Amino acid sequence: MNNMITQNHRVLFTSVFGPYGIKDRYAEALGMQMELLNNQVTRAQGVHSPRQSYLSFALYLLAENISAQSTVIDFPSWKEFTNELKNGYTHVAISFIVPNVLKVKRMAEYIRMHYPDTKILLGGYGTIIPDLADIVPHDEACKGEGVRWLREYFGEDTSAPLVHPVLRNPVYNYTYGMKSNPRGSVLLTGTGCKNGCTFCITSHMFKKEYLPLLPAGRDVFNTCIKLEQELGAVNFMVMDENFLMQKERGIELLELMEMEKKTYSFVLFCSANIIRQLGIDFFVRMGISRVWVGVESKTNTHDKVKGIDLRELFEELQSHGIAVLASTILFQDHHDADTIIDEINWVNSLNSDMVQFMNYTPWPTTGLYEKLESEGRLKQIPYRNQHGAGELSFDHPHFKNASDHEKYLYNAFKSKYRNGGPAIMKMARTAARGYIKAVSDCEIRENTGLKWNNTTICYEKTASPVTDDFMRARIVMMRNEALRYRPALFAAMLFSPTSITRRLSLDTIRLYNNTFGRPGLKDKIKSAVILVSACIESLRIIFSRIAGKEGIIRQPSLHRVEYGADTSAVTGGADAVPGTRRIITQK
Ligand code: B12
Ligand code: SF4
Known part of the structure; x- marks a missing residue:
């Protein structure tokens, strides 16, 4: 296949459809939330658990690195997925993991039934399923690195430099x-x-x-x-x-x-x-x-x-x-x-x-x-x-x-x-400790004439004291990062699970006060707002538990990006950034 032909292709890249972390005919609730921290790291920490979700990174990386006109839909509902198909695609490329295989099965069967000419490409960790071909109808499955595989599939230059997505x-x-x-x-x-x-x-x-x-x-x-x-x-x-x-x-x-x-x-x-x-x-x-x-x-x-x-x-x-x-x-x-x-x-x-x-x-x-x-x-x-x-x-x-x-x-x-104790309190403590240490270490090094050597990757003695401007700038950043946690500390202490962890939280608040001075009005207001929010969140967690869930299940909403057809994606590369990207719409 050559690029001329690739230009006529319209590729839809999609993740599996939501909702996630809710048991239905296609997937489980337990262990299947679209979140890292709440799902498998700070599980059981209730209101303290930081809530974050991440995009399905592979989709954007792949779309960015082929020259065919492409659309990414990430976290579509079933309706959003089927509506998107109406826009007409020559290929639908689905990224999935093993426990989502029934979702892919539903998607692929729907494509086969309504768009029989559309090619179905599968990729991601779900492709390790030994009997995948019996479960999910598809044309090709990529069992490994996708950029090179997809370029080869579309007859493009597999060794062209990579265009990194901006996410x-x-x-x-x-x-x-x-x-x-x-x-x-x-x-x-x-x-x-x-x-x-x-x-x-x-x-x-x-x-x-x-x-x-x-x-x-x-x-x-x-x-x-x-x-x-x-x-x-x-x-x-x-x-x-x-x-x-x-x-x-x-x-x-x-x-x-x-x-x-x-x-x-x-x-x-x-x-x-x-x-x-x-x-x-x-x-x-x-x-x-x-x-x-x-x-x-x-x-x-x-x-x-x-x-x-x-x-x-x-x-x-x-x-x-x-x-x-x-x-x-x-x-x-x-x-x-x-x-x-x-x-x-x-x-x-x-x-x-x-x-x-x-x-x-x-x-x-x-x-x-x-x-x-x-x-x-x-x-x-x-x-x-x-x-x-x-x-x-x-x-x-x-x-x-x-x-x-x-x-x-x-x-x-x-x-x-x-x-x-709550992870958020522990991370706050770590950030503040790091700031204190960075300040004192930097001071000692500057006074004793120690300078960073990036070849030996250690500090080495120099004849005269030197100012470490890079580390000083880093310290400013470390300070700001540590202070970002501060408004959450009061809630962390009040909702602490045991007297020991409450004492640890109190100790962390003291560490902040000793290091950065007492909180100003702005921080006090932020703390109060977070505390109110924590009370509401706690109630919501209680209601979720009464409804038989482990906690509040949040859903990421649809993220859709269109990439215009262009061969620049395969001739760009990291050095050519940022001009090589082809996004035409994003929402
Ligand atoms: C980020 C991540 C998540 C995010 C998901 C974000 C999202 N929107 O999907 C979060 C934290 C929410 C998550 C949750 C879960 N995850 Co997870 N996750 C990862 C992680 C750390 C990185 C994946 C990633 O983006 N990598 C970067 C991209 C660029 O690489 P890639 O995905 O491998 O894609 C490349 C190729 O695979 C291929 N490719 C991928 N898709 C496609 C599609 C096509 C068409 C083609 C051609 C090629 C292709 O091309 C890409 C470039 O080379 C991996 C572990 C890892 N280090 O990879 C686990 C991993 C994918 N997760 C896994 C699991 C099991 C889960 C959970 C069930 C929880 C758990 N027990 O770990 C839940 C399920 C959530 C759900 N409802 O689906 C397993 C999957 C195992 C398997 N065999 O299926 C992994 C491998 C972790 C592990 N070691 O067990 N996860
Ligand atoms: S193979 Fe590599 S990534 Fe996997 S557990 Fe071992 S060290 Fe970690």
Whole structure:
């Protein structure tokens, strides 16, 4: 196929239809909300749980990087999806994950019935389903990196530079029920991971390879600039399994940030060994504000955590202002009624700001799946129920009762909350501690003539004292970030679950007062407004529970973007930003 033909194509990119997190004929409620924090990180934290939803990033990335005229619809209702089809498309490309397979089935069957000439392309993690062809009618399925695959499908240049989408992130933001404007964006820097941990679908999906989308530090930096210019964003969520594993890219990015005086900040995934290799000073300088670290298990030690004292590491990160989200897996084979509790207590004792608990899930194509299959231990659990928060899809040696699988998971979240306190209070504490440390460390370094060396990635002695302008600018940013939490602290204390966590909240308020002075009138008013909002939100949660739900289920609304037909998308590239984008309408 050539570009002339591509010009005649009209491609609709879509996510699965909503509502999400509500049990119906197509998907489950438990574990299926379109939110990260409330669904699988601060679950059981009730009113304290920060509420955010994210776009289906792959759709925009794909649409941006082919030259055919394209439309993205993200989070459509069934009606919005069927109405959109009336606009006439030659291809419908659907991104989905395993537990949403019945939604895709409905969408694909509808297309086949009403638009038999339209080609159906599937992509995303749902394509690992072994009997997918029997369930969902489709023409092609992309089982891996989509940009190269789609370009090949449409006969375009697969090696053309990548055009990065410009996306506001998150989609919405609520703190104690108070809505605020999302300010950040997202960086899609690469897919996959070469480590190939046996259970890990994000590695196996990409054949245990890392496939960079933004290979060099300069590509990432240029993309940050583009996102700042177009959205005013300076905080970025980095979608990459282990962004800093490509050390040279990270180091180059920091070098460019320093040269251009850009104190961007990042939220990212990073394994413990990489944090240790790069060192805390690099992390602070880079502006990492939150890091997601897989701890997996106390006994089943993976290479990435081997020999590392995680509690010490987390304390080091937090004392430098970097919030830690630890993630761990329940119901590994060595877990029994005692060891699973030990494991949960151990993870909680690491004192991270947040923990993601997830039930062990053997995803097709992984080493774990093959092992369990060969042992005859896979159970026939419907795909819609394979979301990591419910019944295990394999026979566990010690936990035979399905209700235990849900119960232990829920109780793990509850114990984290009751022992550690609300995540929002913990993150506020971390941010304030980081600011205090950054100020004193910077002062000491300036007075003793220590200067940052981006080649050795550490501070080194120089003949005379130097002013560290970059770090001073970073400190201003850290201060502002810490102060953003302040209005929520009073609500965090009043709604605290136990007397211990209430004392911790009070202590955090004192830390803020000692560091930043007593709150001014504006902050007091904001605190009062948040408190009222928290009371209303609490009542809403109570009503939701009476109605049989775990809490308030929020829905992201339709996000629709049209991309005009143009070959510039495949000849642009990170250096050519921002002129290469082809958006014609957006709502
Ligand atoms: C962001 C995210 C979310 C967001 C979803 C945002 C949204 N609007 O969809 C939130 C936090 C809400 C979420 C929720 C859940 N998620 Co989630 N999520 C992710 C995460 C971290 C990143 C996905 C992403 O955007 N990556 C960046 C893009 C660029 O990469 P990509 O999606 O892989 O897309 C590439 C290819 O796959 C391909 N591609 C993708 N779609 C398509 C479509 C076509 C047509 C083509 C050609 C190609 C193609 O091309 C892209 C570029 O190469 C992944 C883990 C990960 N690191 O990837 C888990 C992940 C996708 N989630 C997962 C799961 C299970 C869930 C939940 C059930 C909760 C849970 N238990 O984890 C819920 C379900 C919510 C729901 N109702 O659907 C699993 C899916 C497993 C599976 N085999 O299906 C993953 C892999 C995590 C894991 N390791 O288990 N999630
Ligand atoms: S290091 Fe993390 S992303 Fe990589 S394979 Fe292991 S679990 Fe997956």
